Amino acid sequence: MSNKQVNLFSPVRIGSLEVGNRLVRSATAERLATEPIGRATPALASLLSGLARGGVGLIISGHAYVAPRGKAHPEMLSAHCDEMIPGLKTLAAAVHQNGGRIALQINHGGRHCDEACTPGTMAPSPVPTRSGRVPREMTPSDIADAADDFGRAARRAQLAGFDAVQIHGAHGYLIGQFLSPHTNRRRDAWGGSSERRLRFLAAVCEAVRGEVGAEFPVFIKLGMMDNLQRVPDGLTPDDGVRVVSRLADLKLDAVEVSGGYGGGSDFISRLAVGSKEPEAYFRSLAQRARAATHLPVILVGGLRSRALMDEVLAAGDADMISLCRPLIREPDLPNRLRSGEATAAACISGGRCWPKGMGQGIACKCEG
Numbered sequence: 001m002s003n004k005q006v007n008l009f010s011p012v013r014i015g016s017l018e019v020g021n022r023l024v025r026s027a028t029a030e031r032l033a034t035e036p037i038g039r040a041t042p043a044l045a046s047l048l049s050g051l052a053r054g055g056v057g058l059i060i061s062g063h064a065y066v067a068p069r070g071k072a073h074p075e076m077l078s079a080h081c082d083e084m085i086p087g088l089k090t091l092a093a094a095v096h097q098n099g100g101r102i103a104l105q106i107n108h109g110g111r112h113c114d115e116a117c118t119p120g121t122m123a124p125s126p127v128p129t130r131s132g133r134v135p136r137e138m139t140p141s142d143i144a145d146a147a148d149d150f151g152r153a154a155r156r157a158q159l160a161g162f163d164a165v166q167i168h169g170a171h172g173y174l175i176g177q178f179l180s181p182h183t184n185r186r187r188d189a190w191g192g193s194s195e196r197r198l199r200f201l202a203a204v205c206e207a208v209r210g211e212v213g214a215e216f217p218v219f220i221k222l223g224m225m226d227n228l229q230r231v232p233d234g235l236t237p238d239d240g241v242r243v244v245s246r247l248a249d250l251k252l253d254a255v256e257v258s259g260g261y262g263g264g265s266d267f268i269s270r271l272a273v274g275s276k277e278p279e280a281y282f283r284s285l286a287q288r289a290r291a292a293t294h295l296p297v298i299l300v301g302g303l304r305s306r307a308l309m310d311e312v313l314a315a316g317d318a319d320m321i322s323l324c325r326p327l328i329r330e331p332d333l334p335n336r337l338r339s340g341e342a343t344a345a346a347c348i349s350g351g352r353c354w355p356k357g358m359g360q361g362i363a364c365k366c367e368g
């Protein structure tokens with residue numbers, strides 16, 4: 001349904017949360033938390049306050065692990081115990097003092113954890129990873145514990161003053177591992193049919209709502225399809241649509257549409273957007289999500305030019321536009337798009353955002 005009244009800088013709601021404009025900072029692992037425990041640092045607060053000053057409507061933090069065995073990589077932020085709350089408070093306060101809104105993204109890495117920081121990974125099924133590592137199959141009590149871990153982490157975000165929580169259900173982490181037939185080969189209550197593969201996400205949503213109450217905004221980043229070139233037996237767009245159609249029943253407030261398992265830069269964060277890859281490369285998934293739910297739809301993946309962002313909104317394909325790499329390079333891009341000083345992101349999608357060493361944090365290292 002087209003909507004000509006909507007533009008990038010008109011307000012929007014995610015559940016009870018009013019957001020001043022339609023630009024979102026998509027979750028971006030900043031690699032600025034302490035080792036080994038994942039505490040927030042002043043450098044992370046400073047990065048997030050810079051984003052708030054840059055005018056983005058909603059900031060989503062880099063993924064924060066909900067339990068030690070869900071820690072995906074070194075220097076990842078954590079919400080796994082109450083001791084993390086004071087540090088998380090400094091992040092929410094830094095954003096609020098600069099007029100912004102912030103959601104904490106909560107995650108469990110499952111089989112997708114870096115062995116260097118999380119030995120002995122677990123997953124729905126013992127399917128070998130690309131590096132040949134075989135995760136341990138989760139027991140029913142591991143599964144119940146992991147869902148509860150999401151719930152408690154969400155409560156910590158709420159206590160720390162975050163405006164919302166985003167559940168990470170994309171990019172091949174634990175929730176995606178349960179949804180995907182490639183990584184979930186179970187034949188018990190948690191696998192074997194698309195309905196049973198959805199049960200872990202349903203358990204996570206129930207645990208989160210049980211902890212934060214009915215009013216607190218909770219939404220999801222969902223991988224609507226796996227990289228089927230790499231995993232032909234993975235999650236298909238039709239499977240993704242079925243999941244989207246259930247999200248309102250799971251009491252979620254919005255969905256950010258992304259890809260699932262099987263590749264980072266060649267599928268999720270594509271290189272050379274605008275030349276090799278089209279802008280807005282998950283737009284067709286957003287269109288299918290839009291048709292399957294009344295929840296607000298957030299589109300991420302290769303959004304670069306103001307004209308296309310406005311067009312996506314006016315066409316009604318999404319309600320919000322989410323950016324990751326462009327805001328690493330230009331945290332003030334939203335203000336400059338609003339004033340007309342910029343008409344597009346300078347990001348060339350070169351894939352050189354990650355730090356070279358510990359303690360450095362993300363930064364754009366692309367030339368040109």
Ligand SMILES: Cc1cc2nc3c(=O)[nH]c(=O)nc-3n(C[C@H](O)[C@H](O)[C@H](O)COP(=O)(O)O)c2cc1C
Nearest residue numbers: 026027028029062063268269301302323324325353
């Ligand atoms: C350095 C870096 C860190 C990322 N960290 C996360 C993360 O913590 N959680 C997440 O859901 N996606 C993460 N992503 C994926 C992005 O949020 C986004 O989905 C993807 O890069 C496509 O958007 P873009 O074209 O605007 O970069 C990360 C991507 C990059 C490049």
